[in-house]
Amino acid sequence: MNILKIFSMLMFLVSCQSNTNLSKLILKEDVDSLITDRNDFYREDVEPASGLASIYTYKIDGFSFGEYDLLDNSETAIANKNSLTFYLEKPFQKSNNQIVGFFIKVNNSESTLFNVVENLYGKLEELSQKPTSTYEEILYGSESWLWKDQEMTIIVSKSYGSRNDKQVIDESLYLVRNDVMERGNPNRTAANRLIETFKN
Numbered sequence: 001m002n003i004l005k006i007f008s009m010l011m012f013l014v015s016c017q018s019n020t021n022l023s024k025l026i027l028k029e030d031v032d033s034l035i036t037d038r039n040d041f042y043r044e045d046v047e048p049a050s051g052l053a054s055i056y057t058y059k060i061d062g063f064s065f066g067e068y069d070l071l072d073n074s075e076t077a078i079a080n081k082n083s084l085t086f087y088l089e090k091p092f093q094k095s096n097n098q099i100v101g102f103f104i105k106v107n108n109s110e111s112t113l114f115n116v117v118e119n120l121y122g123k124l125e126e127l128s129q130k131p132t133s134t135y136e137e138i139l140y141g142s143e144s145w146l147w148k149d150q151e152m153t154i155i156v157s158k159s160y161g162s163r164n165d166k167q168v169i170d171e172s173l174y175l176v177r178n179d180v181m182e183r184g185n186p187n188r189t190a191a192n193r194l195i196e197t198f199k200n
Helices: 003-017 112-121 190-198
Strands: 042-047 052-057 063-065 083-088 099-106 125-128 141-148 152-163 166-177
Touching: 042 083, 052 099, 099 112, 112 141, 112 152, 112 166, 125 190, 141 190, 152 190, 166 190
Parallel strands: none
Antiparallel strands: 042 052, 052 083, 083 099, 099 166, 125 141, 141 152, 152 166
């Protein structure tokens, strides 16, 4: 076996070992254990859907959810970029940044995240129905589903729209601990805020 083949095999093994499977993530872990370069992430004091502090990135190579490897398309236009957001117990600081959930956005999806969640956790409950309104034969609107147990809540959402006059379907996955309160509101959990956001 020549040196080039050995090097290629080693690189493949390293890439496999460095992959972070988010479906196996412990939701009390320090986010710094998953970040190789803080400069790849942007801070957000309150993420709109969950009401939680967060950091997000478009450089998502090395992350997966179940059997699905997140596709890094960070070189594309901002509207088309896939992204990964980590929800934090409190605003991002120098240390002790405990993860309480995450949010994956996949542009122009093929229903992959929905299928992966169903395979991992079982049947999802419908939160909102598939839209029926079209304009020039393009479907617009969103639909969403819920999976929940005693520890965490998962919401999968599909958004229908158009880019360059073509139908696109963007898919999002939200996962959050049930005991985490949204920032600034001690009377509502982030999980309940997400459910209320997506429920018809």
